[in-house]
Amino acid sequence: MPTYDIVSKVDIQTLDNAINAATKEITTRFDFRDSKTEIELDKKALVVHILTENEMRVTAIEDVVRSRLIKQKIDPSCMDFGKQQYASGNMVRKDISIKQGIDKDSSRKIAKIIKDSGLKVQAQIMDDQLRVSGKKIDDLQQSMSVLRGADVGIPLQFQNMKS
Secondary structure (H helix, E strand, O other): EEEEEEEEOOOHHHHHHHHHHHHHHHOHHHHOOOOOEEEEEEEEOOOEEEEEHHHHHHHHHOOOOOOOOHHOOOOOHHHHEEEEOOOOOOOOEEEEEOOOOOHHOOOOOOOOHHHHHOOOEEEEEEEEEEEEOOOOOHHHHHHHHHHHHHOOOOOOOEEEOOO
């Protein structure tokens, strides 16, 4: 029986390249000259730490990071922007966490979308991914196109297509 897996993963090396490119762009921008701005990626916790002087610069950094992720072909919806915190002095800190895997609510939503599509396929929830199986490969490909058109809130990748 043909199957494929639905996952939501971010390549850490590509993410690191995007953050390094964003850091390089920030250091060369005129409006960030002589500012104490730091952008750092914690690869183990998958958190981007931003430390700068005011809120306006934080939003500018977020925009640069978003644009660099898009250029590296990473969906920016994988980022979870936390709240701004005031660090020592007049510094502002913000942590952006990167979402990996599909949580239970999203997996139920994806399974419901597949079920409501009327295709003859079944979706199984397996930890942080979904396995979709059906009798025909054409039905599986149609379910992929249905999910590409649906707004789930997280980036989806399709892997392990087996016939």
